[in-house]
Amino acid sequence: MKVNDVILKSVVRGVVFIVFTLGMYLFFAGHNAPGGGFIGGLVLGSGIVLLYLTYDIETVHKGMPFDFKKVAAIGVLLATGSAIASIFFDVPFLTQTDGYYNLPLIGEKHLSTVTIFEAGVALTVIGTLVTIILNISEDE
């Protein structure tokens, strides 16, 4: 049975970009405003799930050829790796540092290693979420 979902497809095309943008914004805003790795990852992950809902799995997979299990694994490695890395700088495990750097083109920015850690969190959330939902939906 073929479902006529033209409206859904057209809407999703626009909405997904908004969702992704919001997700990225939330991820970076987390430093000084509501947001952060968890919530950013959830929003991005839900955007991906929305795509899968609208189009079939093969189509999305052409556009995003990721294995989401690996995405989650990379996330965990990033989070734990950034924690372990601090040991090699002779500071306690999980120490984060931050500072102001003058970057070309975009002026002075506040950078922090927490971002790496949070990126790990976000990737894990995305990977786990999408993996679970895809597999449950495939399970007959």
Add this chain to the structure above:
Amino acid sequence: MLIAFSIMLPFLAAALIPLIYRRFKNIHLGWFVLIVPVALFSLLATYIPRIANGEVFIKTFEWIPSFGINITTYLDGLSMIFSLLITGVGSLVILYSIFYLSTKESLHHFYCYLLLFMGAMLGVVFSDNLMVLYVFWELTSVSSFLLIAFWHHRKASRAGARKAMTITVSGGVAMLAGFLMLYVASGTFSIREIIANLDVVQSSVYFVPAMCLVLLGAFTKSAQFPFHIWLPDAMEAPTPVSAYLHSATMVKAGIYLVARTTPIFGGHEVWFWAVSGVGLLTLFWGSFNAVRQYDLKALLAYSTISQLGLIMSLFGLGSAALHFGYSTQSVIYTQATFAALFHLINHSTFKGALFMMVGIVDHEVGTRDIRRLGGLMSLMPFTFTIAVIGSASMAGLPPFNGFLSKEMFFAATLKITQLDIFSLDSIGLLFPIIAWVASVFTFIYCVIIVMRTFFGKIQPDRLEKPPHEAPFGMLISPFILVAFVIGIFIFPNVLGHYILSPAMASIYPMFPSVEEMTPHIAAWHGYINTELIMTFGVIVVGVFLYRTLKKWRPVYLWIPQSFTLNAIYERVINSSESVSGRVTNRYMNGNLTYYFVYIYVFFVTLLAGYMIYADVFSWNPSKDSLIEPYELVLVFVMIAAAIAIIFAKQRITVVLLNGVLGYSVAFFFVVFRAPDLALTQLVVESVTTALFLLSFKYLPKLKNEYISKSWRFAKVTISVAVGATVTLIGLAVMNYDRFEPISKYFEDSYDLAGGKNIVNTILGDFRAFDTMLEVVVLFIAGLGVYTLIKLKAKKGDGDVESK
């Protein structure tokens, strides 16, 4: 730094294995893995001269400094012995396994586990911090479990793995409790610091309990009586694993722990009797039971148990020297410890060789049952040579290294009877007697190994394959080991000076002179002494008993089958399973009401009970802000909704009223200016309500079941109590000042963590450890869901269990 690197290297290599395995399908994976231990061995060997000069290498990485948990790598003489054994025997075992395991096996799993084990073991011997040591200790148990169950389609493998894991991990948990007691007594987790503050620890009430718990850990790991029952079952593992884990390294971890904590506990009567007594008992029981085995591997398992008992008892005897402190008279009693370290190395050499020999026989002939073997001498001459040298060394015959350490063992047991502490002058006489009897049995089973396998008549019809000599590659490793067996006999003092004496310095840190503690090892003392006579006695009596073995074998039937330790273990495990099943079924009855009752009763008793106990009820409204009228309205709406839920007759009403409650809470978040909380609450509330409505048609009607008066009264009481507790906590919390408030951290979050969003600075900085582990847990949960769905057993796979 290099030491920390050497702990990390096996783990890194284990992570790389899948990539290598995929790239080089046609080369045996073992060759790549072999690089790791060989490199580590060479690296560590470069330290030998500096360690022999009395240097130690310490490097600290701060991990959780606020709890005193730091990764401190510590390389001294004692760690050196063990790390050389781990990497050296490890190299040989991997070399051997290249020829032993065909490429049809899942090699990537095997070598991954093996490297994990190697890294964990190095972690145990290099860690100065007790907590870190514990983590690595349990990791060895886990990797051993995986290796024993490597052929997981066999029921016996799985059972053996489970047994080994159960026993060693329970011992490990006991050890953890002991470590915590040591921490309470001394205020530090660092072994070196504990040794430096001995007076504080030894005067503490926790001293003896901590000692017993730590010993439990050591005894379970080193398969001491009565925990030895897991080792024979662990023989279900592939032979390289048995050679490596269950003879040379993992079971030595317990011995390492005893040696490492001797400076802390040694000299105490309980320690002396526990370590030497249990060691001697194990020595006797293991050798006595080895003689009755028909399976060569089981025989070697029991012999390993008994040899471990021998080393253990020697450490116990050597600890007596610490009772007096340092003096020229007490130095003589450190000889036992020296013999223990010496025998530890010797045991690794000959036992590793013997296990490899049995592996070769099994591999080429297809059976390990001595009733079916025989007459292989002319067909497998090289294997025969290895077997003779290994067995003779184990039996303590010259000219092999086992003879030297066995002589020292006899000497130590004789020496200890002259002491007049710990009531040794009377009971002490048992030491040399038990040692001698156990040695007789040791001699008998060594003879059995050689005679029943290689002499006698060949029975080709009872063998699986036509016997022939093993491939050359398989013989390299055992030959290197037997070369050591002979080499150590010829040049024992090289080993003594470079390897053993620095280790003595680690075990007796308060004894100033290492030279005094390093005896000159000699095979022939120039005169016939008691030890030599004992050895002659062992040979004479051993040969006689071997000849008459058939006549006295019924001795083993004296203990009825239902009273053996194994049967007792099985009974305990089975009955605990059935009892826990019954108990669980009683309270997990699937009724949600009951579950809530448990949860809330516990909650109320704990919280309200604590508040009454600590007397922290106080309510001081003067500091509270004003209550706005619309807040009052909200509260009343919520109260009305909550009460209405109780009297609702239909499920739809309940769902909607529940939604009202949730949205009101979200409103409160808005009022109190917490936008992100409000957003989350709104989303969650909408989703749950929507889900409820989606699944609505599948839900049954609300039943109007009859509830007895008393039950209803109990439910009302519990509800009111929960409400009252929460309210009182809410009121009292404003004035609670027992703990230092942590809010100042959050106020300074920008200075401390460089972020203005308090919630995220908590997540990413102040409590980052929780976040990190949450991420890991989330990932593992995701993998769990994935595997449960993807790898469901196909129909007809139900007989996996029964194979």
